[in-house]
Amino acid sequence: MTITLDAVEAFFPDRVVTVEERAPALGFTPAQTHMFRRVHGLDRMHSDPELTQDDLMLPAAQKVLGSTDPRAVRHVIYAHALHGGRVADSGTAAHLRDMLGLEHAAAFAMTQQNCAVPLSAIDVAGVLLETDPDPDAKVLVVTGEKLPDPVAAAITTILVADGAAACLVGKDGPGAPVRSFSTRTRGEFAAGLAGTPEQFRAAAELRPVMVREVMDEAVARAGCTLADLQFIIPPNQGLPFWQGTLDAEDLLEKCVFENNARYSHCLGADVLINYRWLLDQGRLEPGRPSMFLATGLGWTYSAMVFEGAR
Amino acid sequence: MSLHRETLSTVHAAGPRPHGELVDDLLDHAGPLDGRPDLVILTYDEADTQGALTIASHLNHRTGGAAHSFGLTGVGPDGGAAAATIAEAYHRAGRSDYALVAVIDGGSGVLLRLSAGSAAAIESSTRSRP
Numbered sequence: 001m002t003i004t005l006d007a008v009e010a011f012f013p014d015r016v017v018t019v020e021e022r023a024p025a026l027g028f029t030p031a032q033t034h035m036f037r038r039v040h041g042l043d044r045m046h047s048d049p050e051l052t053q054d055d056l057m058l059p060a061a062q063k064v065l066g067s068t069d070p071r072a073v074r075h076v077i078y079a080h081a082l083h084g085g086r087v088a089d090s091g092t093a094a095h096l097r098d099m100l101g102l103e104h105a106a107a108f109a110m111t112q113q114n115c116a117v118p119l120s121a122i123d124v125a126g127v128l129l130e131t132d133p134d135p136d137a138k139v140l141v142v143t144g145e146k147l148p149d150p151v152a153a154a155i156t157t158i159l160v161a162d163g164a165a166a167c168l169v170g171k172d173g174p175g176a177p178v179r180s181f182s183t184r185t186r187g188e189f190a191a192g193l194a195g196t197p198e199q200f201r202a203a204a205e206l207r208p209v210m211v212r213e214v215m216d217e218a219v220a221r222a223g224c225t226l227a228d229l230q231f232i233i234p235p236n237q238g239l240p241f242w243q244g245t246l247d248a249e250d251l252l253e254k255c256v257f258e259n260n261a262r263y264s265h266c267l268g269a270d271v272l273i274n275y276r277w278l279l280d281q282g283r284l285e286p287g288r289p290s291m292f293l294a295t296g297l298g299w300t301y302s303a304m305v306f307e308g309a310r
Numbered sequence: 311m312s313l314h315r316e317t318l319s320t321v322h323a324a325g326p327r328p329h330g331e332l333v334d335d336l337l338d339h340a341g342p343l344d345g346r347p348d349l350v351i352l353t354y355d356e357a358d359t360q361g362a363l364t365i366a367s368h369l370n371h372r373t374g375g376a377a378h379s380f381g382l383t384g385v386g387p388d389g390g391a392a393a394a395t396i397a398e399a400y401h402r403a404g405r406s407d408y409a410l411v412a413v414i415d416g417g418s419g420v421l422l423r424l425s426a427g428s429a430a431a432i433e434s435s436t437r438s439r440p
Contacts, residue, residue, distance in 0.1 A: 083357065084360070084361010085356075085358075089357065090355040090356065090384050092384065093384035094384060106392075108382055108385045108392055109382070109383045109384040110380050110383075111381040111383060112352060112365065112366035112367065112381025113379075113381075117380065124380075126403075127396070127403045127405065128395075128396070128399050130402065131398070131403070183378050185366075185371070185375065185377070186375065187364070187368045187370045187372070188371050189367070190364045190367040190368035190371065191362070191363055192362055192363065194362040296364075297364065298366075298367040299367070
């Protein structure tokens with residue numbers, strides 16, 4: 001049995017702003033604004049102050065369900081990066097399920113990995129499906145967080161924008177087969193943004209090592225090599241974030257970095273947004289492996305190898 | 311075969327406490343663990359008062375740092391049961407033999423071990439993991 005990404009959809013509000021419009025609105029200085037553009041590679045992004053959490057997370061979920069028999073959806077997983085009640089609360093997953101008309105499904109939220117959480121959610125969806133006797137059973141994974149400006153302003157390493165994505169996970173379905181998953185957590189950095197400068201520096205120094213470790217393990221488990229990958233799909237966390245790993249000559253050409261400039265960082269939704277973007281352009285070769293990468297404060301590093309849908 | 315479920319420790323307090331304190335108390339009361347879990351789940355319904363801290367990662371770190379760890383919320387009082395369902399699924403998929411679940415509820419907490427074998431077997435099977 002193979003776990004498949006049977007449908008992936010993304011959603012953005014219509015309103016688009018530039019770095020120079022968004023950064024000052026969040027209280028960033030001209031120097032920080034300049035850094036976001038020139039160093040991080042940001043340009044424009046979707047951001048709508050009138051948008052609600054429901055407005056953001058529902059459309060992609062509704063679209064991904066499409067004509068799927070609602071009774072086939074066994075679980076609804078809301079995967080959110082920020083924990084601590086700043087955006088989602090304990091009722092968000094059930095609220096989402098009910099608004100989608102999936103009252104029969106079990107709903108829960110996954111978190112505590114920050115922006116690495118979507119890959120773990122897909123992995124959990126996969127193991128839940130493996131134990132479901134119904135070959136048509138599905139799990140819906142939904143991402144997307146509408147941050148109030150004070151919360152967005154507290155994230156100083158990148159500009160957070162509005163974007164959401166949803167993924168319908170099935171087994172032996174028509175979508176992209178998932179070939180492997182690898183993850184590591186280094187909990188000595190659990191303090192995240194509240195950590196000391198020394199912890200921040202140590203985590204930054206360790207990041208290339210850990211990212212490479214999960215990448216190597218993921219391709220080994222998938223039975224391929226990094227050279228075999230068509231694309232490496234990281235989150236849109238800014239270009240400097242990947243120094244020491246994805247800037248290697250043999251990897252750089254495979255990396256999907258274009259959407260830093262187009263969408264900026266939409267927290268846990270980025271990798272699915274970038275996947276949908278590739279799909280829309282017809283660039284994913286059937287049967288050829290590609291890799292999702294995700295990292296999250298705290299720190300968790302994950303890689304997942306999938307193949308282009310045939 | 312189903313996982314064997316064992317309560318390692320419990321803590322109780324009158325009011326809400328930071329999740330990190332509760333997790334540390336649970337681990338301190340449990341004493342040294344046999345082996346290292348390969349799956350760590352922190353489940354809670356009320357968000358942590360110290361929300362910047364990633365307590366699932368901290369729990370993972372304190373118990374060997376070798377686990378796939380995450381938080382599970384939105385399942386009301388059934389957090390432990392929901393976590394157990396996921397742990398069982400990982401076990402049946404051949405990907406977990408030793409899950410550690412911390413259930414936080416306000417000022418109270420329970421630390422559960424879901425394991426495929428006896429403590430001695432866990433120690434033997436996990437000792438050589440990287």
